Amino acid sequence: MELPLVSRARAHGDRTAVVDAGGAHTYAELLDASARVASALLAGGGDLGEARVCFLVPPSFEYAAVQWGVWRAGGIAVPLAVSHPPAELEYAIGDADASIVIAHPHVAETLRPLAQAHGARFVTTDGALAASPSPLPAVDEGRRAMMLYTSGTTGRPKGVVWTHANLRAQLEMLTGAWGWRAEDRTLLVLPLHHVHGIVNVLSCALWNGATCEVHAKFDADAVWARIESRELTVFMAVPTVYGRLIAAWEAAPEERRERMSSGCREMRLMVSGSAALPVSTLERWRAISGHTLLERYGMTEIGMALSNPLHGERRPGSVGMPLPGVEVRLVDEEGGGVEAGTPGEIEVRGPGVFLEYWRRPQATAEAFRDGRWFRTGDVAVVEGGYHRILGRRSVDIIKTGGFKVSALEIEEVLRTHPAVAECAVVGVADEEWGERVCAAVELRGGSALTLDQLQPWARERLAPYKLPRALVAVDALPRNAMGKVTKPDVAKLFA
Incomplete structure (x- = not known):
């Protein structure tokens, strides 16, 4: 059994999948590269059997090849943050009980001793991509696919486990809700150890046969240059990025401002998430770009749950309504329902909600009410059917x-x-x-x-x-x- 993300890619063989500093790479090349990575990880074995594979690879074609390679070998992909210091990287490797650690050559000497300290096999991306293809296992969608670590602001970071079925549910839902199509071309400027970059941008693009341009680091001038090209159709970012793009626009000469704004108007969708979008930023961006940013709500444990509509009213300060297939309710401190217009904690259930916190059964149990509703810890109020986030309860x-x-x-x-x-x-x-x-x-x-x-x-x-x-x-x-x-x-x- 081949994973849907992989089988769908076969239909887009010669289309461009990823563009990075090294050039353009087709879906056929991604399939070949990920098969080589999978073979290197298997090392003659038949199936990784949900072994954890931690990897530190900058946003790039190599990142996608490694991620897919882990999945195709039957492993759990654990992406590490390029911004994290060695102590945090070592924590994730140890907590995940990683069997294999993969590193880009530029960070190999940082990761090698950490892998050795935890008894994990160490592999470089160059070595993995040079492996000869070999037979790959069948991977069922019910198996664990990915583990992303929480920010750890109220305790040690926890590994949030997604199954392949969770991932597919998110991709199908967002494809319909946001109108993804093979003709889309998006620009990735987000880190690839969070849902926003991994799922909403990179995986949504690859699920639909679209093209994902990858910038390893955010640079406002470089982003504006791509927007000015009029080749992009979709852009997703955090409020801080939009703030920096606004500042760059305001600092540009009048002639270039016109090209910048014109490029924005050629795009079909611009999205903001991962943090509250100030209404002042939304209004300024609308004046510059002609776009009312689509705000949505999600988190590591649930993926996306609420969204303003692709077509229809997008309310400033609101994160919209439940996405298709997602159930959302607001409850009081005792778990009882609240009336419209009354603040309550957001609880969510649906096929995209995560499986578990890695090896933390008590934390997993406490995170769900009645074993079914995930308790987000976020407080919101519903006004006219639209949800407005009031903030983290804590x-x-x-x-x-x-x-x-x-x-x-x-x-x-x-x-x-x-x-x-x-x-x-x-x-x-x-x-x-x-x-x-x-x-x-x-x-x-x-x-x-x-x-x-x-x-x-x-x-x-x-x-x-x-x-x-x-x-x-x-x-x-x-x-x-x-x-x-x-x-x-x-x-x-x-x-």
């Missing part, structure tokens, strides 16, 4: 003075202050208020702002109990590899 819902307030809502207001370029609001323990509302702000060039100056301005726009009770100005907010602000690190600024 870090974005602040209990202050007897009220529950959304840090994300306060941030939206603070971003409209003329001195504020970006901000993050957190709750810090306080004897009087329960939690103190604290704001960290990145100031616009040459601006200054004090708490005494901010509070009168904010009082006109927010109920008094929502006012920040502490303020700190920073050169840059702490962010992770996806450009997402890390709230636990922001809270440390007020310790």
Whole structure:
């Protein structure tokens, strides 16, 4: 039995699958390269039998070949982050109990000792791609396919296990919801150890016979150059990327701005996700590009669950409605349903929801209500059928003075202050208020702002109990590899 992703690729043999710094690579070349990788991993054996294969390969054709090679050999693909230091790489290798570690030659000397320390076989991408093809095993879709590690902001990172069936459910769902087709050409500027880059961009493109251009690192000028070419049809990114593209557009000469905006208007779809998209960013991007960014909601454990429509109203500040085949409900702290317009925790079930946390049965059990509904930890409210995210229950819902307030809502207001370029609001323990509302702000060039100056301005726009009770100005907010602000690190600024 051949995996659907592989069998579908055979129908697109001569079409271009991946374009990277090394040139264009067809689907036929991807099938050949991944078969060679699979044979190298098998090393004469018949089936990896769900052995974990950790790999550190920059975004490229080689990345796709290695990922597919692990799957075709019957292994579990565990992509490592190119941005992580050795200690974090070693943690993932050890926690996954990896049997094999694959590394690009540029990082081989970093990975080799880590693999040896855990008794894993070490392979370079060059060596794997040079192997001779051999018979490959049949791989059932019910088997484990991929393990992605959580960010670990509230504890040690956990391995989130997806089956091949989970992956297929996501790809079929997103193909229909976002209109993927073989004629599409997308540009990947996201890291490939998260769902956003792996599933929403690379795998969706390859599932549909489309072309995925890969940039190993984000560069605003290079992205704009590709948009100006008018060859791209789909672009997906995080809010931070859109912010940098806006800054590059504003810094460009008028003649080039016209080409940039014209290139955007030739594209059929532009998507934002992985973090809350400020309404101000959405509106500015719409003015520049003519696109109302499609916002959606998902996470490592569930893939995508909610989305604004491809055709129809896209509401600023909203992540839309449940995707086809996904059930979503909002519940109170006791697990009871809430009325429309009342905040509640998002719970999700469907064929794309992950199988388990790797070797953590208790954590897996606690993550599901009644063994069926995954408890996301995110709080939302439904307004007119559209979901609006209020934030993480653990870090974005602040209990202050007897009220529950959304840090994300306060941030939206603070971003409209003329001195504020970006901000993050957190709750810090306080004897009087329960939690103190604290704001960290990145100031616009040459601006200054004090708490005494901010509070009168904010009082006109927010109920008094929502006012920040502490303020700190920073050169840059702490962010992770996806450009997402890390709230636990922001809270440390007020310790």
